[in-house]
Amino acid sequence: MTKKAKGRLRLLVSMLALVVLLSSCGGGGSKPDNVNGGKVTLQFWTIALQPTFTPYFNRVIADYEEKNPNVKIDWKDYPYDAVTNKLLTSIASGSSPDVVNLNTEFASQMGSKGAVVDMNEHLSPEEKAAYFDGIYNSTVINGKAYALPWYTGTEVLYMNTKLVKEAGLDPAHPPKTREELSEWGRQINRKIGKAGYAQQLVSKLFAIDGIPILNKEKTAAAFNTPEAVAMIDNLKKQMEDGVVLKEDAEFSQQVKYYAGEQVAFELAGPTFINFIKTAAPDVYKNTIAVPSPTGKADVRLSNTMDLVVPTKSAHVDEAVKFAVFLTNAESQTAFSKAANTLPSTKDSIKDPYFTQSDQSLEAQAKVVSAQSLDKATDHMVGVPNAKDVNSAVTRAFQNIILNGTDTKQTLTALEQEVNDILKQ
Amino acid sequence: MTKWLRSESFTAWAFMTPGLLLLAVFVFWPIIYSIPLALTDYSVISDTHYVGLDNFEAAFKDRNFLISIWNSLVYVLIVPFLQIFSILMAVLVNSRIPGIKIFRTTFYLPVVTSMVAVALIWSWLLGNNSVVNYLLMQAGLISKDIHWLSDSSLALYVLMFITMWKGLGYYMMLYLAGLQNIPQDLYEAARVDGASRWRLIVHITLPLLRPYVLFCTLISLMAAIRVFDEVYVLTKGGPGTATLTSSLYIFQKGMEQFNFGYASALGLIVGAVIAVLSIIVFRFNRKGGVNPY
Numbered sequence: 001m002t003k004k005a006k007g008r009l010r011l012l013v014s015m016l017a018l019v020v021l022l023s024s025c026g027g028g029g030s031k032p033d034n035v036n037g038g039k040v041t042l043q044f045w046t047i048a049l050q051p052t053f054t055p056y057f058n059r060v061i062a063d064y065e066e067k068n069p070n071v072k073i074d075w076k077d078y079p080y081d082a083v084t085n086k087l088l089t090s091i092a093s094g095s096s097p098d099v100v101n102l103n104t105e106f107a108s109q110m111g112s113k114g115a116v117v118d119m120n121e122h123l124s125p126e127e128k129a130a131y132f133d134g135i136y137n138s139t140v141i142n143g144k145a146y147a148l149p150w151y152t153g154t155e156v157l158y159m160n161t162k163l164v165k166e167a168g169l170d171p172a173h174p175p176k177t178r179e180e181l182s183e184w185g186r187q188i189n190r191k192i193g194k195a196g197y198a199q200q201l202v203s204k205l206f207a208i209d210g211i212p213i214l215n216k217e218k219t220a221a222a223f224n225t226p227e228a229v230a231m232i233d234n235l236k237k238q239m240e241d242g243v244v245l246k247e248d249a250e251f252s253q254q255v256k257y258y259a260g261e262q263v264a265f266e267l268a269g270p271t272f273i274n275f276i277k278t279a280a281p282d283v284y285k286n287t288i289a290v291p292s293p294t295g296k297a298d299v300r301l302s303n304t305m306d307l308v309v310p311t312k313s314a315h316v317d318e319a320v321k322f323a324v325f326l327t328n329a330e331s332q333t334a335f336s337k338a339a340n341t342l343p344s345t346k347d348s349i350k351d352p353y354f355t356q357s358d359q360s361l362e363a364q365a366k367v368v369s370a371q372s373l374d375k376a377t378d379h380m381v382g383v384p385n386a387k388d389v390n391s392a393v394t395r396a397f398q399n400i401i402l403n404g405t406d407t408k409q410t411l412t413a414l415e416q417e418v419n420d421i422l423k424q
Numbered sequence: 425m426t427k428w429l430r431s432e433s434f435t436a437w438a439f440m441t442p443g444l445l446l447l448a449v450f451v452f453w454p455i456i457y458s459i460p461l462a463l464t465d466y467s468v469i470s471d472t473h474y475v476g477l478d479n480f481e482a483a484f485k486d487r488n489f490l491i492s493i494w495n496s497l498v499y500v501l502i503v504p505f506l507q508i509f510s511i512l513m514a515v516l517v518n519s520r521i522p523g524i525k526i527f528r529t530t531f532y533l534p535v536v537t538s539m540v541a542v543a544l545i546w547s548w549l550l551g552n553n554s555v556v557n558y559l560l561m562q563a564g565l566i567s568k569d570i571h572w573l574s575d576s577s578l579a580l581y582v583l584m585f586i587t588m589w590k591g592l593g594y595y596m597m598l599y600l601a602g603l604q605n606i607p608q609d610l611y612e613a614a615r616v617d618g619a620s621r622w623r624l625i626v627h628i629t630l631p632l633l634r635p636y637v638l639f640c641t642l643i644s645l646m647a648a649i650r651v652f653d654e655v656y657v658l659t660k661g662g663p664g665t666a667t668l669t670s671s672l673y674i675f676q677k678g679m680e681q682f683n684f685g686y687a688s689a690l691g692l693i694v695g696a697v698i699a700v701l702s703i704i705v706f707r708f709n710r711k712g713g714v715n716p717y
Binding site: 084085088091092109110113114115245246247248253256257260262310312385387388391394395396398399402403405424 | 467468469470471488547551552553571573574575576661662663664665666668676679680681682683
């Protein structure tokens, strides 16, 4: 062997040794000892709630620890974009948190993989009955409830009264159905050259018109129907006519278009107010909130934040108990008052806070949306692998509406794709 | 032992070790680990099972993955343009024109700007009722809004343009370094022999820049196939699958849908594609450069 070859061999062997050495460092993380002197420490994670709501959580955690002296709550808060990675890496390294705040889509996705605890096994019928049925059932898959609903929001219709009046429409008599909303959008486009509203192309569009995404057994796609074809073709036409902006507009884009007065309406939850107040104070002054126009299904859809307990938690019973406490009517009413959100518990909306309005935009939106909670349901009710299904549906909508592919053919291909996802 | 401790090779290894350690942890190990991972249904959050070659079989039947590979290969079309324009820019900023430093800085500015910030700026420039559409309308070049990022026939090319716009300054600097490495006496000798400016470029500049062309072509090729940030921020792979690139699809399958086993298999396939293309580029660029001996 030449000197050069020996050198190369030595280099290769050293590199391999290094890799082997490093591989022994990875994985197999040990579970941290969460029991200190008889006290159980629960890791509780939320999404983007610090520092704004720190006083509320400090209060509620102190209250819980006082009532449960054997439990200590270690609260951590992560940005929305980081929580998925953080959760995955924690579970992978064997140090799973105990109670985690997730949205319905993510909770359902984790439930499909058997990664979160079935709440039905832990809650009494009375405890379950405290939540609005439509919202509680949103993460029920095959009879298993994978999350407890926490704070929620339903869409309301925000209306730029200046633009509406310029188009010769009366904001005092707002549109009550999606069809009326389209007519208003058409008139706005015709009279002042603006669009009605911007829309995100998501599976929620099926739910608005009462088109089921999956069959009752949640085993196959159920949206390949003439009603779905009509709904999509109608939206496509509205985009071509300038009633709806021809774009798959994410929420941040929708804020931009409304703030820039390129659209007269916005269908969104209460958080929209804060964005518009900051981005366009003049537009904020001209904005009113009215009940969201309903589609053929006559339902109002909720966007719910849930609490889940990962199956890898070392203290499942204590974690579920804390999650129940945090989502009970009393805690939720207090949180709604602190955070301007809606509760998912029936008793909470009896509080005067949800029935009385001082006519500010925030109060209008709150009262209007609170009154529609009994009708509220999440659009992804019990959908397994919800994230996979959602992205497939979005791609198909974009193909039909923006790329001009044939509606029927694309829906048939989508049906096949969703059925394949459900088999995973 | 002490002899080796004083040797040049020990010094070299001492300097390289921290970097190699980091590479081993964050590059080599993940690559190696993805091989066994690709043979499982690993999802981090649930039990893992061995699935053999099922993930690879599924990949070649996965229409979206094949589309994403195709889109990534189309993205590679920016590589020659990137090289041509960056060489031209390097030649320009290498000249002694007054105020050339301002140009040099301006061209390099997009490189040091975060891709997310760049993508957001372009989204404002190209959205509905955007500045670009307004200017084109004022100039009488278009009569109605063009949906730059939501038109499937345009979106991918718009993204390619943005990637190229951002990368130009970086490759320009590399080529500038190459140009300044070319001995000036070669040019002087050629000029004495009566060579024109064009002949200087064709017979001296370009042949001696070949190693730089090879290097820049290789890294821009890899970057084009691995493109992620601008696609994720501006289109999320849409409309439909018009801008779905392989990196984005792997990200969606892994980080959004928790199919890490499948995502690893896709990553290995894309890695193989990059390797094949790199070998082809190597074959075409073997000669040239300045021989210092």
